[in-house]
Amino acid sequence: MRGAMELEPELLLQEARENVEAAQSYRRELGHRLEGLREARRQIKESASQTRDVLKQHFNDLKGTLGKLLDERLVTLLQEVDAIEQETIKPLDDCQKLIEHGVNTAEDLVREGEIAMRGGVGEENEKLWSFTKKASHIQLDSLPEVPLLVDVPCLSAQLDDSILNIVKDHIFKHGTVASRPPVQIEELIEKPGGIIVRWCKVDDDFTAQDYRLQFRKCTSNHFEDVYVGSETEFIVLHIDPNVDYQFRVCARGDGRQEWSPWSVPQIGHSTLVPHEWTAGFEGYSLSSRRNIALRNDSESSGVLYSRAPTYFCGQTLTFRLKTIKQPDHAAWLMPKFVISCSFWCLSVALQVLWFYSSKPPHSHLQWPPGAVFVNGKEMTNQLPAVTSGSTVTFDIEAVTLGTSNNNEGGHFKLRVTISSNNREVVFDWLLDQSCGSLYFGCSFFYPGWKVLVF
Structure with missing residues (x-):
């Protein structure tokens, strides 16, 4: 009984040590989970900020492009108005010049006739004869034809206000915001000198036609394309051993031209030495x-x-x-x-x-x-x-x-x-x-x- 009493403090001390180690391990695991939460929060915040910037830039670009297109269309239509106006007003200008010339001729003839008639029939007989002869050559009964208003152009603009509804419908349907990309990288498998990348759809409503895989060294700022096609697996070669690489994938919907958002980048590396041939062999x-x-x-x-x-x-x-x-x-x-x-x-x-x-x-x-x-x-x-x-x-x-x-x-x-x-x-x-x-x-x-x- 006494021996058991003497061992009890040692057992208590051992149990205390185990509890301390368990608490330390528990604290470490909680720390890892907190770091995971921070990473998740950072991903949400950063992706939301990037999405806002992309949306603002895209719609600003659209407004600029649409404004430019509308201005160009307005200039084209105004040029058409100018061309029709110039083309159809020229015959009227020619007719006006002809009439104005006739008016001036008639006024001159009236003045000359009044002067001739003041002298009477006696000594001024020669002036009357000269006036009468001149008037007979002017063709005072010939008048130029002036077109009726219904026969000349009356310009107008035909503007279909329904385009506003069409554009409005397209604008209201333009663009979507997704909480996650439709495809994600599923697995990275190391190979000698390469990494097998496998991905899968995570959006059941998304029908993929093609996939696009990119990678880069973690020290690089530039992703490069390594695969575009319909497969969901690809081996990326020329991978240096023990170097971290980032991989991301996106998809193009069936019948669409634009690519989906990129998947969350995944980091992978290969610890396997690349296979190599021996240099210097003849042939x-x-x-x-x-x-x-x-x-x-x-x-x-x-x-x-x-x-x-x-x-x-x-x-x-x-x-x-x-x-x-x-x-x-x-x-x-x-x-x-x-x-x-x-x-x-x-x-x-x-x-x-x-x-x-x-x-x-x-x-x-x-x-x-x-x-x-x-x-x-x-x-x-x-x-x-x-x-x-x-x-x-x-x-x-x-x-x-x-x-x-x-x-x-x-x-x-x-x-x-x-x-x-x-x-x-x-x-x-x-x-x-x-x-x-x-x-x-x-x-x-x-x-x-x-x-x-x-």
């Missing part, structure tokens, strides 16, 4: 990032290897044919795919290229196209021919053996899935020892073949 040239290999001559027959064993079980190793050259010689000259580990080699011979992993057992491989070889033994499965844009993927996972036969006679088992053009081959690969990482390589007989690895 091959590499891109600046050394992830694209081009066969540039057919004189040398060497094999191009990876710079390091950067492929690990559980990953997907992908080879994409950027360009191909259709061979016209024997099928056994066509390149193949291969994976190898130490002294064991897994090979896949397709129509025109091949890959493997770990130090290769041979520098020349002569197998039928489409064949699959495991440790030199041909499998029965065949893969289809590849074309430009085709991809070949390797997925390898370690198979856990039973405890009674953990290594099946000293072998380790890897399950390999090889996919190409919607066809795949799955089999188990037995090795005498485990392999932590694998090399890969390629060999092309014909120049002009280019392959990307990621």
Whole structure:
């Protein structure tokens, strides 16, 4: 009883320590949640402020553009009025000049006649004769025709006031405010030298026709387009390891021209070392990032290897044919795919290229196209021919053996899935020892073949 009493303070002290640690952990978690709330509040406030600025700018631009368009239309109509006025007033001006000339002529004739008549018939007989002769040549009975008012233009403006209602209806329906974008980034998956970006719709009423994906380094102020299309997944390549990147996506509604608002930017990075080819191999040239290999001559027959064993079980190793050259010689000259580990080699011979992993057992491989070889033994499965844009993927996972036969006679088992053009081959690969990482390589007989690895 006394021993228990002596231990009680120690138990109380231990319990107190645990409670303090629990309280500290609780406080830390609450702090994280407060920071999350602050971020959420900041997002709402900043997005609301940005939306206000966008709306104000847009409607100010609309007012300026509409005012400019109305001014231009007014100038056009006034010019039409001026043209009609000038064109139709000219005949009237000509008629007026003719009449005014006739009036002046008549006035002169009246004055001359009155003077002639004052002298009587006697000595002024010659003046009367001269006046009468002059008057007979003037054609005093000929009057110019003046058009009736109904026959001359009467200008007016036809203005349809219903345009105000039409414009008003369009203005009242113009623009919407959404509480969240219609699409959001769903997942970021790291790859060697790349990141797979997946997104999804979050607005069921929105029908997407195309998506647009952008990314940038977090240290950059400029986003750049990396994908526009109908897919909801894309792998962004040329990603530097251990560098943060921001990704955002938007969508274009069915039958629409404008893009939706951008999704909330998501930050992702890859810790995986990019796959690279080894530089300096005869017959091959590499891109600046050394992830694209081009066969540039057919004189040398060497094999191009990876710079390091950067492929690990559980990953997907992908080879994409950027360009191909259709061979016209024997099928056994066509390149193949291969994976190898130490002294064991897994090979896949397709129509025109091949890959493997770990130090290769041979520098020349002569197998039928489409064949699959495991440790030199041909499998029965065949893969289809590849074309430009085709991809070949390797997925390898370690198979856990039973405890009674953990290594099946000293072998380790890897399950390999090889996919190409919607066809795949799955089999188990037995090795005498485990392999932590694998090399890969390629060999092309014909120049002009280019392959990307990621």
